[in-house]
Amino acid sequence: MEDCIIVGAGPAGLTAAIYLARFHLSIRLFDCGSSRAALIPRTNNHAxxxxxxxxTELLRLMLAQAERFGAxxxxxxxxxxxxxxxGFAVHAGERTFPARAVLLATGVVNHRxxxxxxxxxxxxxxxxxxxYCPICDAYEVTDKRIGVIGTGDHGMREALFLRGYSADVTLIAPGAEHRxxxxxxxxxxxxxxxxxDGPCGDFRIEGERISVGTANGRMSFDTIYPALGSRIRSGLAVAAGxxxxxxxxxxxxxxxxxSVPGLFAAGDVVKGLDQISHAMGEAGVAATTIRNMLAEQRPLWR
Ligand SMILES: Cc1cc2nc3c(=O)[nH]c(=O)nc-3n(C[C@H](O)[C@H](O)[C@H](O)COP(=O)(O)OP(=O)(O)OC[C@H]3O[C@@H](n4cnc5c(N)ncnc54)[C@H](O)[C@@H]3O)c2cc1C
Structure with missing residues (x-):
């Protein structure tokens, strides 16, 4: 039986792997290669x-660090x-892996x-x-022409946030009309x-700009933020209760x-700020709590 199985090797899962491996615990780290962090061309807000x-480079460095300690x-x-x-039975591929604790770090998928x-x-x-992430990179489009695809309260909030960076913000309805x-x-x-109004479609890259068809004809922007929400990859944990x-x-x-004893979660899949620093911080807390929980069950003396 493993001490802990980590599901997901994004910033949260890899941070947990580093901590847990350095606590001399036995771990397995399963991943299906779709970290949101791999989509970041260059992050400028990660300290x-x-x-x-x-x-991709940040993930490579974190994995190398985890591997150095045996993960x-x-x-x-x-x-x-x-x-x-x-504990738990973790079903992965064609096999079943027993574990005393599980950490879910499966992230989210942005709707395109x-x-x-x-x-x-x-x-x-x-x-x-x-x-996709104004908190992360709106600084890079300060005073540029920004399009936001979205509507309703969520679209409005994203457009208002971006108004703090540029006076030229347009909210485009994804469907025929705004709600x-x-x-x-x-x-x-x-x-x-x-x-x-939309529907918006027929996206084209035109030199250093992107254009999109709308009810008002073709419009061109320096950048477009889809504000269409995300699919939260929490199904495994929800199915477990x-x-x-x-x-x-x-x-x-x-x-x-x-709420399931022994099942922990960190990163974007958890309610809260979807940022690398936050994912790492939550993973450090989760890993240390897991270590202390296991030590209460049986001494972890060498
Ligand atoms: C375009 C873009 C730009 C961004 N820029 C920044 C930025 O500049 N600064 C910043 O702080 N944040 C940025 N973010 C957000 C950042 O990428 C996320 O907050 C961070 O990746 C969350 O880490 P995570 O480990 O929780 O999830 P993820 O990085 O998404 O990793 C989750 C992992 O779990 C795996 N997984 C899921 N389900 C399973 C399963 N059933 N079995 C096995 N493995 C599974 C996936 O394959 C994936 O590798 C950006 C995001 C995007 C999309």
Whole structure:
């Protein structure tokens, strides 16, 4: 039986792997290779990298650090986490792995605009013409022409946040028409944010800009932020009995414990700020709590 199985090798899972391996615990680290961090062309808000760092490079360095202490990243999708009277059975690939504790660090997946093909999407993301995280990178588009694809309260809040970076922000409805109540419309008007009906589609990269078809014809921007929400990859924990918010984010206590004893969660999959630093911090707390929980069950003396 492993001391702990970590599901997910993004910033949260890799941080936990470093801590747990250095606590001399036996761990397995399963991952299916879709970290959101791998989509970051260059992060400039992650402390310690004055010139910024590509997400893939950060993941490579973190994995190398975890491997230095004996952790091994196994490319395997976890299908089910089954709570037992003592510990868990983790079903991954064709096998079942017993563990005394499980840490879920499976992250989230951003919803993309419907009408964009993969090649255009990936090229636009790489060039900074398409962005998903204003907290992370709106600084880079200060005083630029910004489009936000979204509507309702969520679209409004993202557009208002970006108004702190540029006076030129346009909120484009993903579907045919905006769904904005009088209060939303009032707040957008007060901030001078233009509203354009959709449906938006036919995205094109045009030199250093991105253009999109709207009800008002083709519009061109320095960058576009889709504000379309995310799919929270919390299904494994919810199926095991863990409590989640209405949108699927896992609820944890101050020590990253879910409502299922022995099942922990860290990173984007947990309700809270979706940032690398936060994912790492939560993983450090989870790993230390796991270590102390296991030590209460039996001494971890050498
Ligand atoms: C375009 C973009 C730019 C960003 N820029 C920044 C930035 O500049 N600064 C910043 O702080 N944050 C940034 N972020 C956010 C940052 O990427 C996330 O907050 C961070 O990656 C969260 O880490 P995580 O470990 O929780 O999840 P993730 O990094 O998403 O890792 C989750 C891992 O779990 C694995 N997994 C999921 N389900 C299973 C399963 N069933 N079995 C096995 N493995 C599984 C996945 O394959 C994945 O590797 C950005 C995000 C995007 C999309």
């Amino acid at each position: 310690g990298y004055p010139e910024g760092v590509a997400g 091994v990243r196994e490319t395997l999708e976890v299908k089910r986490i089954e709570p037992l009277s003592e 605009p419907d009408a964009i093909d993969d090649a255009t999407h990936d090229a636009a993301l790489k060039a900074g013409l398409l962005r 904005l109540d009088a209060d939303c419309r009032g707040q957008l008007d007060a901030a001078g944010i233009a509203r354009i 863990a409590r989640a918010s209405a949108d699927g984010c896992l609820e944890v206590d101050d020590h990253q414990r879910t």
